[in-house]
Amino acid sequence: MELFGDPAQWLPLVFAGLMGLSILIYVVLDGFDLGVGVLFPFATDAEKDNMVASIGPFWDANETWLVLAIGLLLVAFPAAHGAILTALYLPVAIMLIGLILRGVAFEFRVKAPTPHKKSWDLAFWIGSLMTALSQGYMLGIYIMGLENTLWTFVFAGVTAVFLTVGYSFIGACWLILKTENDLQKKAVEWAKGGIWGLVLGLGAISIASPLVSPRIFDKWFSFPEFLLLLPLPLMSGALVVLIWLGLRALPTKDDSWAWFPFVAAIALFILAFFGLAYSFYPYVVPEKLTIYEAASAPESLFIILVGTCFVLPMILGYTALAYTVFRGKATELRYD
Amino acid sequence: MDTLILSRIQFGANISFHILFPTITIALGWVLLFFKLRFNATGDTKWMDAYRFWVKVFALSFAMGVVSGITMSFQFGTNWPGFMETVGNIAGPLLAYEVLTAFFLEAVFLGIMLFGFSRVPGWLHTLSTFLVAFGTTMSAFWILVLNSWMHTPVGFEMRDGVAFATDWWAIIFNPSMPYRLAHMLLASGLTVAFLVAGLSAFRWLVGDRSGGVRATMKTGLYLGALLIPLQIFMGDMHGLNTLEHQPQKVAAMEGNWETRSNVPLLLFAIPDEEARENRHEIGIPNLASIILKHKAEGVVPGLNEFVTEEGEVMHPPVAPVFWSFRIMVGTGMAMLLLSWFGAVMMLRRKRGVEGLPKPLLWVLVPMSFSGWVATLAGWYTTEIGRQPWLVQGVLTTEMAVADVPAPFVGTTLTAYLLIYVLLLTAYISVLFYLARKAVDGDLPKPRAPLSGQSITHQVAAE
Ligand code: HDD
Ligand code: HEM
Ligand code: HEM
Numbered sequence: 001m002e003l004f005g006d007p008a009q010w011l012p013l014v015f016a017g018l019m020g021l022s023i024l025i026y027v028v029l030d031g032f033d034l035g036v037g038v039l040f041p042f043a044t045d046a047e048k049d050n051m052v053a054s055i056g057p058f059w060d061a062n063e064t065w066l067v068l069a070i071g072l073l074l075v076a077f078p079a080a081h082g083a084i085l086t087a088l089y090l091p092v093a094i095m096l097i098g099l100i101l102r103g104v105a106f107e108f109r110v111k112a113p114t115p116h117k118k119s120w121d122l123a124f125w126i127g128s129l130m131t132a133l134s135q136g137y138m139l140g141i142y143i144m145g146l147e148n149t150l151w152t153f154v155f156a157g158v159t160a161v162f163l164t165v166g167y168s169f170i171g172a173c174w175l176i177l178k179t180e181n182d183l184q185k186k187a188v189e190w191a192k193g194g195i196w197g198l199v200l201g202l203g204a205i206s207i208a209s210p211l212v213s214p215r216i217f218d219k220w221f222s223f224p225e226f227l228l229l230l231p232l233p234l235m236s237g238a239l240v241v242l243i244w245l246g247l248r249a250l251p252t253k254d255d256s257w258a259w260f261p262f263v264a265a266i267a268l269f270i271l272a273f274f275g276l277a278y279s280f281y282p283y284v285v286p287e288k289l290t291i292y293e294a295a296s297a298p299e300s301l302f303i304i305l306v307g308t309c310f311v312l313p314m315i316l317g318y319t320a321l322a323y324t325v326f327r328g329k330a331t332e333l334r335y336d
Numbered sequence: 337m338d339t340l341i342l343s344r345i346q347f348g349a350n351i352s353f354h355i356l357f358p359t360i361t362i363a364l365g366w367v368l369l370f371f372k373l374r375f376n377a378t379g380d381t382k383w384m385d386a387y388r389f390w391v392k393v394f395a396l397s398f399a400m401g402v403v404s405g406i407t408m409s410f411q412f413g414t415n416w417p418g419f420m421e422t423v424g425n426i427a428g429p430l431l432a433y434e435v436l437t438a439f440f441l442e443a444v445f446l447g448i449m450l451f452g453f454s455r456v457p458g459w460l461h462t463l464s465t466f467l468v469a470f471g472t473t474m475s476a477f478w479i480l481v482l483n484s485w486m487h488t489p490v491g492f493e494m495r496d497g498v499a500f501a502t503d504w505w506a507i508i509f510n511p512s513m514p515y516r517l518a519h520m521l522l523a524s525g526l527t528v529a530f531l532v533a534g535l536s537a538f539r540w541l542v543g544d545r546s547g548g549v550r551a552t553m554k555t556g557l558y559l560g561a562l563l564i565p566l567q568i569f570m571g572d573m574h575g576l577n578t579l580e581h582q583p584q585k586v587a588a589m590e591g592n593w594e595t596r597s598n599v600p601l602l603l604f605a606i607p608d609e610e611a612r613e614n615r616h617e618i619g620i621p622n623l624a625s626i627i628l629k630h631k632a633e634g635v636v637p638g639l640n641e642f643v644t645e646e647g648e649v650m651h652p653p654v655a656p657v658f659w660s661f662r663i664m665v666g667t668g669m670a671m672l673l674l675s676w677f678g679a680v681m682m683l684r685r686k687r688g689v690e691g692l693p694k695p696l697l698w699v700l701v702p703m704s705f706s707g708w709v710a711t712l713a714g715w716y717t718t719e720i721g722r723q724p725w726l727v728q729g730v731l732t733t734e735m736a737v738a739d740v741p742a743p744f745v746g747t748t749l750t751a752y753l754l755i756y757v758l759l760l761t762a763y764i765s766v767l768f769y770l771a772r773k774a775v776d777g778d779l780p781k782p783r784a785p786l787s788g789q790s791i792t793h794q795v796a797a798e
Binding site: 075082086093326 | 392395396398399400402403404405406407409410412413414417418420421424425426427428429431432433435436437439440441443444445446447448450451452455456498500501504738739740744747748751752755759762766769770
């Protein structure tokens with residue numbers, strides 16, 4: 001392992017990258033199915049079945065990326081793991097309870113006696129909402145350096161709302177891709193509403209984080225970094241405009257371009273993610289602990305890395321298989 | 337109550353809730369594969385009926401397992417940061433391998449297994465069923481490697497209070513792992529056997545005479561009858577292994593205070609830790625010595641050995657360990673009796689399910705969840721028996737706890753408990769609801785002439 005230079009240097013970086021990757025994949029994938037849950041009350045009963053059908057075969061695997069992300073935090077940066085999770089104790093609990101509610105509501109709503117279906121639909125919505133809001137809240141507190149003051153509280157409240165709207169936006173884009181007719185038309189409207197939440201949320205974070213941290217301010221607004229980074233906001237802006245134009249033209253008669261909003265939304269999430277990652281590197285606990293200080297023993301990290309190199313491509317492979325098997329418009333979920 | 341005790345209760349509650357569902361899915365996955373393969377081989381629709389009914393139970397249990405498992409993976413950070421900070425170098429890779437090799441496998445192929453029947457070729461559906469079963473078994477493997485290592489830690493060295501791995505092979509195949517893994521997998525098999533038998537008995541009692549219910553009734557009872565002797569044998573081996581590595585736990589299980597020979601096997605006693613003696617003992621003379629040392633004069637360690645000169649108690653609380661052990665073994669004995677009796681009745685004059693007497697069927701219904709009782713009791717024996725250690729001899733539970741304000745933990749604990757009660761009630765009632773619905777013909781009774789084949793089978797089975 002000395003082959004690539006000092007492992008205490010590059011291993012933490014590799015693991016920070018892997019962790020970032022799984023958070024990103026999680027936010028995109030569970031983002032769309034959480035978003036579908038958040039949109040639940042706006043749909044009719046028949047549409048609800050259709051919406052659940054569009055995410056049924058995927059949600060479990062989507063959430064596994066969260067388990068991987070938290071697992072990587074735990075194994076690669078044990079010191080940071082304790083610090084972050086104890087600081088976020090209550091929002092984490094709210095998120096977990098939300099995940100429990102929505103995960104089981106999926107199953108119960110079709111298996112429990114018919115009169116109970118409405119209650120489970122409600123549980124599904126509340127669970128999705130709790131999860132999305134608490135994740136947004138945690139994002140806000142994290143950006144604010146895990147401090148608990150009135151201001152960080154207000155800011156986190158704002159990010160909570162915007163991340164939730166952001167999720168419902170990508171959820172709506174998923175529905176445009178996976179559904180037809182009335183529901184698809186509705187989804188286009190939902191996406192048009194949701195995109196504003198996303199724009200405002202990204203704006204709020206981009207303005208607030210440099211203001212809170214002089215270090216982040218310097219990272220963005222010094223020369224020549226500023227010029228090199230300029231494409232990031234410019235591309236995001238361009239994407240927003242394209243999505244907006246796309247949404248106005250959708251749904252098309254032959255259903256062409258139905259994929260576009262979803263793909264563009266993913267691109268937008270990726271850009272935003274890179275912006276954040278750039279701001280925080282090399283810290284894993286903002287302003288307190290760098291990835292190098294928090295990393296576990298190189299031997300242990302190396303053992304995991306070897307496994308990851310073999311297994312990750314396989315995971316990506318069979319994930320792709322699942323998305324291929326269930327490609328096309330969502331149909332009724334049946335076990336036979 | 338302080339943060340430590342609340343965190344312990346919370347951890348115990350969360351893991352107890354979680355383990356209920358993997359216990360079902362680990363073995364039910366294989367049972368489903370069995371149904372599928374029987375169907376492939378015989379073309380008999382009763383196997384497909386069995387598959388269709390139990391795949392619903394599987395899907396529901398799996399969802400419960402997943403969401404409660406996600407809670408588990410956050411627990412280490414929110415409540416036990418000292419655990420990862422001290423033994424993270426060892427626990428970390430094991431947990432990571434669990435996610436990488438097991439969780440993704442089962443989660444992805446679950447989608448295809450549940451909803452892909454008409455979308456993928458038959459072999460791919462069967463393969464997916466296999467991979468899901470294999471994935472759940474792999475998760476059990478990795479998590480039990482970690483748990484066993486916490487009981488019998490080897491293959492590491494301590495540097496500045498942090499554990500570093502020196503020998504991964506030794507860590508994975510640590511001394512108690514093979515026993516714990518085998519015992520847990522058998523426990524899972526038994527839990528499913530009795531769940532299948534119990535729900536089938538319920539269906540039979542409310543008038544279901546379909547081929548599907550016959551097939552599952554037989555599968556459940558024969559599986560139970562087959563596994564329970566193995567489990568009792570494995571449990572004995574497990575106990576002997578524990579005697580070697582954690583004698584204080586065995587002393588608590590036996591309720592034995594003094595190191596001595598000719599120790600009786602206590603059937604009943606009320607261990608009193610204040611007085612350091614048992615009250616109201618009823619026991620079989622010499623039997624504990626015979627079981628543990630294979631001779632009546634065998635010397636068995638007692639709890640008083642594990643009190644330091646200063647009077648510090650280094651053995652687990654006695655009563656909970658003593659009692660949970662008896663509940664587990666008692667349930668095991670009941671399983672032995674019932675499953676063998678049932679098997680004999682079915683084999684006698686080849687009467688099959690018809691040969692089962694009504695009272696047995698009535699007893700099997702409440703036994704549906706006996707596997708849960710035994711499994712939880714077993715885990716309480718194991719885990720409480722390790723106290724005050726979290727990692728035997730390396731880290732105490734007290735050292736690992738987070739300094740989160742007690743009211744926080746109290747609040748989340750209350751919330752979890754409420755949700756668990758709600759979900760358990762919903763889960764159990766939905767299982768019986770599904771069973772009742774299956775009787776009323778939710779399962780495709782021959783849909784149209786198209787499945788004429790299934791009609792003939794149905795008639796033949798009546
Ligand atoms: C269906 C479930 C079930 C049944 C019928 C039994 N067990 Fe068990 N037992 C478990 C389920 C279980 C378990 C939940 O799976 C445990 C907890 C940890 C473990 O590895 O297995 C366990 C633990 C456990 C331990 C503690 C090991 C340790 O030190 O950690 C012992 C000594 C036994 N068992 C022995 C027995 C005996 C002698 C049985 C005879 C009837 C028996 N078990 C039946
Ligand atoms: C699945 C079945 C399990 C059950 C039912 C179970 C149950 C329990 C219980 C009741 C306690 C509390 C002991 C006490 O406070 O006296 C405990 C402690 C603990 N167990 Fe387990 N356990 C299980 C498996 C595991 C596994 C697989 C792990 C680790 C990977 C684990 C890790 C712990 C930890 C970290 C504690 C510390 C908290 C404490 O001591 O209260 N357990 N467990
Ligand atoms: C502290 C201990 C534990 C942690 C952190 C944990 C974590 C998890 C997580 C995160 C999942 C969801 C995986 C997914 O997304 O698909 C899960 C599922 C599972 N766990 Fe656990 N678990 C623990 C204890 C146990 C124990 C003791 C067993 C069995 C002996 C077990 C067996 C399983 C199995 C078989 C599954 C997959 C099937 C299902 O979800 O029903 N786990 N666990």
